[in-house]
Each structure stands twice: as C-alpha cells, then as structure tokens.
Amino acid sequence: MSSILELALGIMTALGGFVDIGELVFAVEAGAKFGYGLLWVVVTGTIGIAIFGEMSGRIAAVLKKPSFEIVRDHFGFGRALGVLIASNIVNVLTCAAEIGGLAIILQLVFGANYSLMLAAAAGLLLVTVFVLPFRWIERVFGLFGLTLLVYAVAAVQLGPDWGEVARGLVPKLPEPDMPGLPIYAYYVVGLLSSILMPYEIYFYSSGAIEDKWTPKDLPINKLTAGVGFALGGLLTMALIVVGADVFLPLHIDPQRLSSVVLGAAVPLGHAGFLFALAGIFFAVGGAAVETALSAGYNAAQFFGIPWGKCHKPRAVPLFTLFWMVAILLGTGIAMSGANPIEVVEYSVIFAVVVLPFTYYPILRLADNRKVMGKHVNSPIIRVLGWGYFGLICLVAAAAIPLLVATHMGQR
C-alpha cells in the first residue's frame, strides 16, 4: 500500500513540478499566435524529457551517479568545467525569471511594490529550502502545484473543437493569417526547450539519489517519468488550448504573467482566477527551488564535494552556499529591473544550447552494457534516445540565430 502511495505521490509531484514560467509563457503565447498548431511540439518534447528523465533516474538508481558526475567523467575536467559554467548560467537566469514570476504573483495578490515582493519571494525561498527536507520540498511545491490543473479544466470548459485539437498533433506549416515561418520556428524551439530544460534532468537524477533509489525502484522511475511527465505534457497542451481559445480570437498577445491568469478567469470566473494565482505561485516557486538546487547539485557533483538536502546544511556547507548564492544572484538579476518574461525567453533559448552537452553523456552511459549490465537501454529507447539527441542538436544550432532574427519572436 505504501509503495502505491509513494508512486502516486511521485507521479503527482512530477506532474505538479512539470510546468514552470517558461512553459506558462511559451505555451499560452504559442496558442495565441498559432492556435492548436504547436500541440505536436509538446508531444515531441514530453516524450523526449520522459526518455532522458527515465535514463538519468535509472543511472542514478543503478550506479548512484548523478548527472553532473556523468558529465565530468565523460568530458574530463576542462571541458566539463565549460559545461558547468554554461549550465549554471542558465540555472541562475532561469532562477531569476522564476523569482521575478513569484514576485509578480505576490504583487497581483497583495498589490505591493515589486521590489518588496522580490525581496519577500527570495526570503521565502531561502527559508523554505533551508528548513524543509528534500521530500517535503518536492511534495509541497509538486502537490500544491496541482492547482495549475485549473488550466486543464479551463481548456475543457472552453469547449474547443476536438477535431481541430487532434489535427494540431500533426506538424504543419502556419496558416496565412498567422505570423510567418521564422516566428513559428522560434516558438517550436522555445516550446521544445522549455519542456526539455536541463535543470529538470539535474534535479530528477539528484532527487533519485536524495531519495536513495536502488534498482528495486526502477519500476517507480519508469512510471514517474512516463506517467508524471505525460500528464505534465497534457497540462502544457491545456495551456496552448487556453491561449488559442481565449486570446487568439481577440488577437491578444499575452506576453505577461498576469495575462496568463486572465486565461483561467475568462472561462471559470473568480474561482478560476484564484486557482490560477495559486497554481502559478507553486509551479513557479517550485521551479525556482529546483533551479537553485540544481546549481548547487551541479557545482558540488562536479568538484566532488559532499551534497544533498538529506544532510543537515552544516554537514554540506559548500553545497548550501552554492544554492543560496544561486537564489541571491537570481534575485539580484530580477532586482536589476530585468523583465522576468524576457529573462525566461533568453534562458529557455540558451538552455537548448547546453542541452546536447548534458544529454549526450547520459545517453552514452545508459547505452553502455559493460557499465549498466542488464539495466542498459532497450533497443527502442536506444533508437529513440539517439533520434532525440539528433533533434536536440538541430534545435540547439537553430536557437540563437532564430532568437536574433525574430527579435525574440516579435518580428
């Protein structure tokens, strides 16, 4: 019974923790610009994150190796240091965007000054991560993040043409009255990257070690990565449907987090409004914690320093310092006046450039029968894994030129 409860909690946590500010912004905007036309990207990205999440969880359970130790072992100290710096720049940028998003939600609720809300958000995060054990961090943010399911209810309530929704699952070019191909490509890259964000893999594999997974936990890993991420993907699809049905007919470009809240209030009234505020608060707060902890995990794993939220902060002082610095740097960036939505767009696009360097060593190791033994990738996972790796490389090469050419999807 307890293992079923554990599994249900794991799946709900994966679902509740799936959506962050990047998905909220890109998915609703994508729906508002291209209708259901980008739903296929969510399916593609979700399968990818489930495959690589499962692989990293399997490696952690079998070899007790977290992602960044694998990166260091594969690339060697010098090159892996470059990957560490790039990954942690993306982590801090994402953390800055999430803290900014958290402050916006606090501001929408309390109506106070943005800088004050930023300080409150940072304080809240520092205290929460310092005080709560790993499992409770996962559960508090993951389970309360489920209030974001209000967007799934909103999507159904809006009564979309389900035939059209199904057609959105097949890739096709944008219609003539929609923005052109470069902007379409920018949103494909942005959505894919926001779903495949590398911090999710760092956090997932480090979490598996924090939770002391063994090969006995591999079925739970498979179900959590498969079902949890798939349900998270459905939630992202619901955000696209809300964007398509609320904002597209009115020709609104919902570029603000507060506009995303409006998307739930229109079909569901005041209850939808309140649930959306709560859902975004926990989803964005959870992602801020994950990115800050990921920065700490990466640095500690790379330098071989003791790490883990399962230890008291005094037992792992450098790890504690790393994640605290990540939160403080993120808050500093947000305080500098940077628009969190612009920051998240940069972090999502730059993250895709880091992706191949994170995913490649994981794929190689999970594919190595000598090391993984009977837990090596199955032939289907091997083919899918390499196929996705090729796709990720393609997307990584296109990301920055598209960002520049389309002026962040605006032209």
Add this chain to the structure above:
Amino acid sequence: MKLIRTCLFLAIAATACACDSPKTLLELDDIQRAARDTASLAAESALLVEQIRQGRLGDNYVWVHQQALQEESRKAAQSLQKPARPDLRERQQLAVVLDARLALGLQQVAQGMADPAELQRLAKSFNDIETQANALKGGKK
C-alpha cells in the same frame, strides 16, 4: 571545439547584424508593428474591463495588470520616437495618439472599477482604439 567556435562566431555575427543604428529612420514596418502591439493591448484592456464588470478579478490584480499594460503601451509609443519620412508622418502621429489614448484609458480602469457606466465607456474606448490600430497596421496580424 572547431564546431563550437564556428557556432559562437556565427551567433556573434548575427547579433551584430541585428543591432540597430541610431541613424535609422522610422519605416512603415515599425509603425505597423507598433500598431499591432497597440491593437493587442487595447483588446486585452477591453477584455480586462469585461472581466472586472463580471466581478471575476481581485482589486490588486486590476491595479497591477493595468500598470503592466500601460508599461507595454509606453514601450509601443517609444518605438515610434524616431524621425519619419514625410509620407509616414501622419500615420506616425496617429499611432502615437492611439498609444496615448490607451495609456490614459488604462489609468482610469482601476479607479472606475466600481462604476459600471465608466467601465462601459472605457470598454467602448478600448474597442475604438483597437479598430483604429487595426486599420493602421493593415491586414497582417
């Protein structure tokens, strides 16, 4: 490593090409883009007013969101602050006026929350701004 260096070089070159020079004139494309943004903001403002009328939003939300929309409206107006060719000046002025009307209307949203007649007047004004901005931007979204 050679591939990484090439990618980095291309990315820097693309960034340099995309940088605006201060000597540029306002083009028709700039006006259309600003008008598109204004139309979108006016439509969202009308939607905001409609949701307030139906009592679906909190007071603090309305204050903060109208400020965010005002900020965006100011950005749209700022993008028009360049010298324009004589044949584009009339359009430029109209776009600036529409942004100013939108910002002014948004300032009144939070204060008029309890007054249905004022909200109706604002909704009409936002719809009017959207129609004019749409005409200015042309057919393409």
